[in-house]
Amino acid sequence: MNAGWVIFALIAWLGGWTLNEWLVRQKTGNQAVARVISLAVPLIFGISLLAIWEGVTRGFNVPTVLLPPPSAIWERIVNSVPILVADFRQTFMKAVLIGYVLGCGSGFIAAIMIDRSPFLKRGLLPLGNFVSALPIIGVAPIMVMWFGFDWPSKAAVVIIMTFFPMLVNTVEGLAAATSMQKDLMRTYAANYWQTLFKLRLPAAAPFIFNALKINSTLALIGAIVAEFFGTPIVGMGFRISTEVGRMNVDMVWAEIAVAAVAGSLFYGVVTLIERFVTFWHPSIRSG
Amino acid sequence: MTRIWQGNAGPVTVVVAAIILIWYVFVVVLNAPWERDQAARAGTEISFIQLVKNTMAQERPVLPAPHQVVAEMWDTTVNKSITSKRSLVYHGWITLSATLLGFVIGTGLGILLAVGIIHNKAMDKSVMPWVIASQTIPILAIAPMIIVVLNAVGLSGLLPKALISTYLSFFPIVVGMVKGLRSPEAIQMDLMHTYNASAAQTFWKLRWPSAMPFLFTSMKVAVAISLVGAIVGELPTGAVAGLGARLLAGSYYGQTIQIWAALFAAAALAATLVAIVGLGQRIVMQRMGGPA
Secondary structure, eight states: OOHHHHHHHHHHHHHHHHHHHHHHHOOOSOHHHHHHHHHHHHHHHHHHHHHHHHHHHHHTTOOTTTOOOHHHHHHHHHHTHHHHHHHHIIIIIIIIHHHHHHHHHHHHHHHHHHHTOHHHHHHHHHHHHHHHTSOGGGGHHHHHHHHOSSHHHHHHHHHHHHHHHHHHHHHHHHTOSOHHHHHHHHHTTOOHHHHIIIIIHHHHHHHHHHHHHHHHHHHHHHHHHHHTTOOSSOSHHHHHHHHHHTTOHHHHHHHHHHHHHHHHHHHHHHHHHHHHHOTTSHHHHOO | OHHHHHSSHHHHHHHHHHHHHHHHHHHHHHHHHHHHHHHHHHTOOOOHHHHHHHHTTOSSOSSOOHHHHHHHHHHHHTSSOTTSTTOHHHHHHHHHHHHHHHHHHHHHHHHHHHHHHHHOHHHHHHHHHHHHHHTTSOGGGGHHHHHHHHHHTTOOTHHHHHHHHHHHHHHHHHHHHHHHHTOSOHHHHHHHHHTTOOHHHHIIIIIHHHHHHHHHHHHHHHHHHHHHHHHHHTTTTTSOSSHHHHHHHHHHHTOHHHHHHHHHHHHHHHHHHHHHHHHHHHHHHHHTTOOO
16 A cells, blocks of 8 residues: 555545635626636546546556556556557547438438328338337348448448438428418428428438437447457457457557547537537527 | 327338338248358258248247247246246346336435435536436446345345446436426416415425326336346346347347247337336326326
8 A cells, every 4th residue: 555645535535625615605796717617526526536546556556457546547548549549540430420310310311201201201200219229239240241241331331320320300390380380381382302401401400410420429339349259450349359358558548548539529529519409499599 | 090090000001011011021022032142062952942941940030030039038938947047038027126116226326316306406417418418428337237236245136237227217307307396377377376385385286297298298207227237137137037138149049030029029028118107107197187
């Protein structure tokens, strides 16, 4: 046991806590200050969490196999940038992005097509909802068998995982335009496509973006887990499963850090586009 | 007759029937090359009817026919004793126990954290953004590491898998419950104030009941995702037992029928779990006097 590090962890814990308690009690009329505080509080929490992690793992000499300290993970990230970049390219740029675009695109087109038939809508919607709750990830071994070890099989898993949330949400969104608005379009003598593009798709945008956000996480999970079933010797899922086998836990954490950053950025980009496209929606206007 | 087409049952049946039909067509298309190859090697011509017949009875088909999968499931559930290593009931139970344990712990922890977030402003401001951000992280990627690392310190079997399920089911519950516990309107909170209700009384008599719909909705998501967690958690231990192990073993040895049977078993399990939570929701809502 190393007393210095333990005390460091304790100080980080108490310091972060009191600082946050003090910060949230501040009453200020200044909007800019309030904004800074609301950004600083979670940041302080995150930093003190990292500090506690560092202090506890070093202070109690936790074996690195169990939990490496953050500094060791950072060191590993810096030292193995080429490997991480290659894995990122294989998993994210190929499997995730291609699968995501194809899955969301086909879900969207399928929703537009079944929208014209109430019969199909009633038949497919319950099924779509049902499939969304299933462990679809299980099709990964089948896809690996069909499409081989390289990225197409992972993209196929991603397509299947992202298709149904997109389908269900788009169909729901297309029903979001009120009958009053549709009547207005009729009085304008708008045809089906004009109504679709000028009224119903914009009205459906919040739902579609909801699906895009859900899918951004699902796509990354699908691609990584599918790699557990067989890959060429590159890819984030491959790296995680092999380095775990070799007990190189710091490498695994480095890969997870990359996945976390990639996932958050992906989500963030979708959210930014959403803010830009659906600026009229109450949930964005007020925030 | 027309009434059947009004509801969902008719259309769903038609769509399911269409899917099964398409499936059979694909069975023939995908499995035919192998049959043709076999016939060519034997130096015989194969008639179309014989070809179709053969594609549906292959030992290791590219795509097994639905009836083959059903037969395999029947064979491995009813015809095998429950304790047998080849019984789907045995593997399903192993996955189910990890799922349920993880789900219960995750729900409990999630509710506790949500209560803390509601009552402490510092916790709300500091923890909540991280809870939301953590949803964007592919948590499932950590699963193999947790399993192997816990194995290294001597923890194996049910608990590590349940921990992954806990971790996954935890977040939807926190987010849902925070929303739910905050759902009473200001006017209702004011009424509790005028009654001079303590924080505990406000919690049990107003916040908790109004959070129930949110709790059940999150629980439906959580139970489905904790099953996924348990299945993925079974992958890195080298395919010992459980539905995930069946999937992995099937993919190692090219036993496609086994994979599909495990997949369908997992789907049935997920549907049953979600349905049970839904039933609980209906009963609770009815007893609370809400619409059935």
